[in-house]
Amino acid sequence: MTATATTPTNTPNQWPAFVAVYRLLLRSVATPGRLIAIGALAAVSIFTAVVVHISNPYDSLGAATGYANANLSTLVPVAVLVFGAATLGDLADDGSLVYLWLRPVPARVHVLAAWAATVTICIPIVGAPVILATALIEPDSSLLAGTVVGGLVAISAYSALFVMGGIRFRRALPWGLVYILIWEGFVASAGQTAAKLAIRSYIRSILAEYTGQSIKLAEFTLASGILVPLGVTVVALAYASRRLARTDIA
């Protein structure tokens, strides 16, 4: 085995690299602690739905729509934050990111793998329980369709946003909580202009469009409700790739 000092000209096939990084990040980020914590939150959501169902509300579709909206606005982003920010953020913090970065692999491969790993974990651990909880209160088909579509769009957009946050900020978890609780939960609830800058406004619009229920600040069409968060996904992943390619690696 003798090294040859010629200038290399090409990069290897990226698909095996994507699969390998995806598997790595899936295993790294799904720690027992995180799974138990988020699983417990999801269990509480289901338990609460059972209680609401037993209380037999007068307007069960309205109650179920409101409950789905609350879950998609808080439980989903918090769960996605916990996993998404950790995918590449943990590796950047402990210094092991160098083992991914110093390879002939474009940064977008790592970022897409992180996003895919986050989505893969969050769909069963938080998406499915939210749909189940909604169905327990009111098994209306339009509500369930809205919850499924809204859930998938929310997980996609928040995953991209928080994977980006994990690369951009050293303490992405508190920053993410500030975004979810202060910006989306408080500032963006104050008016329509600010609401345009909150993912939850688009998700609740999807729910409102599917169910025909009135939800505060759900002002967007179904197409906007789906396309804008997906656009945010693309932009956030593109920015994260650019940022990762230019970041200082410890």
Next chain:
Amino acid sequence: MTTTLGIAAHTTPIVEVNGVSKWFGDVVSVSDVSFSLGVGVTALLGPNGAGKSTLLRMLCGLTPPDQGTIRVLGADPRTDLPVRGRIGIVPQQEAVFEAFDAFSFVRLAAILNGVSDPDLVARQALATVELDPADRRKITAYSKGMRQRVKVAQALVNDPVLLVLDEPLTGLDPRQRGHMIELFARLGAQGRCVLVSSHVLDEVERFGSRVLVVAQGRLAATGDFRAIRNLMDDRPHQIRVRTDKPRDLAAALLEKGGVLGVRIEAAGPGRPASVVVDTTEAPRFRRTVAVLARDVNATLWEVTPLDDDLESVFRYLVQP
């Protein structure tokens, strides 16, 4: 002051560093450093905080220089992806992918480098560092030395042209250190550029004689450390001469030998008396000492330089 000597066996530089500086806020970490490296092993030396790790990170493209250029195989390692595939690094930090066993970790490195048979290459790399590819324990269960060897193994999977090792001997037992030093020398002899940062000078000396010395962010010297020592005219050489007539020889040296001073060391158990000489003209001294010994009818048993080892050179270079 930068002392630059010709480095043997360098034809086409693999690494070219030109006027590189890097600062963090107000702190200058690396200041106007230039050098080139070809094949073979080079030791990067410097006290803590001298800028060694920053320099190594810049060589691998992990952080960009604020000024100057770095080229590996003629390309910028910061932006050129194919060049990254020709670099292997053993970073200083201990963190590895905790969910993995050694084989999976090294195999991942092989996949990311586009190796055609990652399983085979991972097994070979682990065997090279004397680790068992069938060991399925997580890396977190390994000793520090075993982890260090895993890190070396992952750096070998892409058959790198430039191998950068930041304190690779940390945590290894003496036998493993010897094995690693032999491995690095072999990799250098195979046509790679191997750059090893270490603070254990007596071990660095075993890598070979080529050094880069960094002090306070500046390149203090580059080349063969013995040749560097010979250029340090402001630092007298110390040479011990073992003889049967130390007093006669000392008197003759003071009179005709071009020395700054002599000291007679008394004989000890199994050790004859000797003369320790300070001189700024070591070559002249070596020529004249035998003649003077003959003149005073003394027998020379040994003439040994005391301070042209790497540690002395390093001390002279980094101390103000």
